[in-house]
Amino acid sequence: MALLDLLLPPACAGCGRSGDLVCARCLRRLRPPADPVDRFYAADAGTLIGDALALALAAFAYEPTLRRILQRLKYMGASRLARPLADAAAPALRTLLRLSGPALLIPVPVHVERQRERGYNQAELLARELARCTSTRAGTLLVRQVATTKQHRLDRAGRLRNLRGAFAVNAAARPPPTVIVVDDILTTSATLETCASVLREAGVMHVYGFAIGREV
Numbered sequence: 162m163a164l165l166d167l168l169l170p171p172a173c174a175g176c177g178r179s180g181d182l183v184c185a186r187c188l189r190r191l192r193p194p195a196d197p198v199d200r201f202y203a204a205d206a207g208t209l210i211g212d213a214l215a216l217a218l219a220a221f222a223y224e225p226t227l228r229r230i231l232q233r234l235k236y237m238g239a240s241r242l243a244r245p246l247a248d249a250a251a252p253a254l255r256t257l258l259r260l261s262g263p264a265l266l267i268p269v270p271v272h273v274e275r276q277r278e279r280g281y282n283q284a285e286l287l288a289r290e291l292a293r294c295t296s297t298r299a300g301t302l303l304v305r306q307v308a309t310t311k312q313h314r315l316d317r318a319g320r321l322r323n324l325r326g327a328f329a330v331n332a333a334a335r336p337p338p339t340v341i342v343v344d345d346i347l348t349t350s351a352t353l354e355t356c357a358s359v360l361r362e363a364g365v366m367h368v369y370g371f372a373i374g375r376e377v
């Protein structure tokens with residue numbers, strides 16, 4: 162698989178045409194979430210975990226082209242896709258950085274067993290590539306303590322229950338004042354909020370969220 166990858170010209174993860182990892186046509190298809198207001202998420206004060214997450218922003222609507230690319234990144238070992246995705250999402254991250262000021266980008270962690278199965282954490286690859294193209298720093302601050310069950314079928318309250326106790330701050334780390342938690346897809350923001358509450362308890366003053374795709 163890896164050898165074939167090197168020998169053949171890449172096929173676009175969005176449309177299958179050969180030539181680029183993501184072709185120019187597919188990149189042009191990526192669009193911001195439809196309603197501009199919908200790009201920003203204020204924390205829901207009524208949730209179980211409080212209002213730890215200041216704001217979250219997604220670069221693109223989770224439409225079929227982006228879905229295919231992100232699924233390839235996540236499930237088909239196509240780790241090289243993190244770079245073109247980060248390049249495409251960088252302008253949206255710069256918008257968030259103008260609000261947040263200097264911040265450390267940290268990925269939503271996956272459980273060590275799942276990372277071993279997959280070989281990498283897609284959010285970590287994205288955080289690293291996003292840091293490269295916005296001249297910020299990326300680091301790992303959170304660890305995943307329990308392998309949570311799949312979230313797809315749960316509503317928001319179910320997701321929050323499922324996630325409680327899932328994350329912890331790495332004991333050896335010195336938390337910076339401002340952090341942007343990076344994930345591939347933003348759905349209910351339950352994951353980002355849970356990460357934010359753990360980070361706030363560890364002394365981080367401001368926690369923001371950033372995702373490549375916004376699923377509604």
Ligand SMILES: [Zn+2]
Nearest residue numbers: 173176184187
């Ligand atoms: Zn394409």
